[in-house]
Amino acid sequence: MNNTNKFKMFLIRNAVPIVFLVVSAIAIPISRFSLDYLVQEMLIRLSRNSFLVLSLLVPIMAGMGLNFGMVLGAMAGQLGLIFVSDWNVVGLNGMVLAAVIATPLAIFFGWICGVVLNKARGREMVTSYILGFFMNGVYQLAVLYGFGSIVPITNTKLVxxxxxxxxxxxxxxxxxxxxxxxxxxxxxxxxxxxxxFIVIGLFCLFIVWFRKTKLGQDMRATGQDMGVADSAGIPVLRTRVISIVISTVLACYGQIIFLQNVGTMNTYNSHEQAGVFAIASLLVGGASVSRASILNVFVGVILFHLMFVVSPMAGKYLTGDAQIGEFFRVFVSYGIISLALVLHAWRRHADREIARAQFRGQNADGGTKK
Known part of the structure; x- marks a missing residue:
């Protein structure tokens, strides 16, 4: 592959973060925010969102793609926080208790999600997305009608x-x-x-360690080729379910960390935003449906949320209406996911063409091997 093709492939693989860098470089001076303010905001958003985004890495390693079903874990975390708020357990003890209560729920939700995705092999992302909608209805039914009637709630401020x-x-x-x-x-x-940040750092070390374990190696083998992994004696379906369960539990903890930072919880909508924003952040960092790293997580969180901070004010100074910036943020959230999926399909097609050319005894630039 010559230098021109290498540069072209580099642009294709990093198109999303490059676009965000360019747009941010233009929007930051227009927004007129001070450097101190932007640094403080980025530190807050890194601590608030990184754990949630990191929870997406395990299913990608197992070949499951972007786990839109992570919202099930976020729901479990919110149920734990409802009980803690009702019992008035304060401080770090309350946060830990919420995680303890939510963990078995997250494991159960993750198991359901994993079993369903095994029935839809090759269509995991769209299936997990629709499953998230279905479970959202179940969650809202339980919280809106079950809590206070079937499940006792003593704190009248919650009901x-x-x-x-x-x-x-x-x-x-x-x-x-x-x-x-x-x-x-x-x-x-x-x-x-x-x-x-210490908790997030320990989580990153866990991911690095987990990749080297027997289970982690099984997940990587499954993600590369399920047929070969199955022939090697790896329990492919079980490994895929475990990856989703781990991701769902981690998303549960990430949602609790997120909400303790915010200080308020939107009972019926917070989990929906967590899923879309986490996936968009990971894709902005240069990750793809089949490849993601810890570096992609932190780069993505910074670039994506930097855009979130500066776009309303940049829109206000450019058009006189801050609402334009808000519309732009929503457009970016969903648009970046669509763009990443299109680029993934394009990249797979390009890789297949290169492999086909090499198989025929040609170089990727059209030359013939000697």
Whole structure:
């Protein structure tokens, strides 16, 4: 492959982060935000969102693609937070208790998702997306009608005025920033959530270690070729289910970390935003449906949320209406997923053409091997 083709393939593989870098470079000066403000916002959003995005890496390693079913884990985390808020367990103890309550639910949801995706091999992403919609209906039915009637809720501030059903917004003051402020650190007026970054760092080490384990190697083999993995004696279907269960449990913990940072929970919508934004962030970082790394996670979170911060003000100064920037953010969230899927299909086609040319005894640039 000559230098021209190498450069072309580099642009194809990194088109999304390059576009975001260019747009951000243009929007930052227009938004007129100070450097200190942008650095503080990026640190907050890194600590808030990184765990959720990291939970997507395991299914990609197992060849399951982008796990839109991670919203099931987010639902489990929110159910844990509802119970903690009802029991008024405060601080880090409340956050840990919410995770303990939510873990068996997340395992169950992940198992359901994994079993369903095994029935839809080759169409995992669209299936997990639709499954997320279905389970969202089940979740809303349970929270809107089951809590307060079947499941006892003693805190009247959580229940709707009719006597059952959880309110649209729950105040999480009892656990707000309990992890972020556990180890306070301020440098030049910028607050750094050290404890949260330590948890995220430990998670990254876990992923690096997990890839080297027997289960991690099985997942990588399954992701590369299920037929070869099955011939090698790897329980392919079981391995795929385990990858989804792990991702769902991790997404549950990520949602709890996210909401303790925000301090409020939108009972019926928070989990939906978590899934779309996490997947979009990973794709913005240069990941694809079949390949993702820890570096992609952090690059993606920074670029995607930098765009989220600067676009409303840039839209306001350019057009006089900040709402234009808000529309742009929604457009980017869904558009970047569509673009990444198109680029993935294009890239697979290009790789097949190169492999076919090499198989015929030709170089990728059309020359003949000697």
């Amino acid at each position: 709707l005025s009719r006597g059952y059903g959880i309110r649209n917004t729950i105040n999480l003051d009892s656990i707000r920033r309990c992890l972020d402020d556990l180890i306070p650190l301020e440098i030049f007026g910028i607050q750094i959530p050290v404890a949260t």
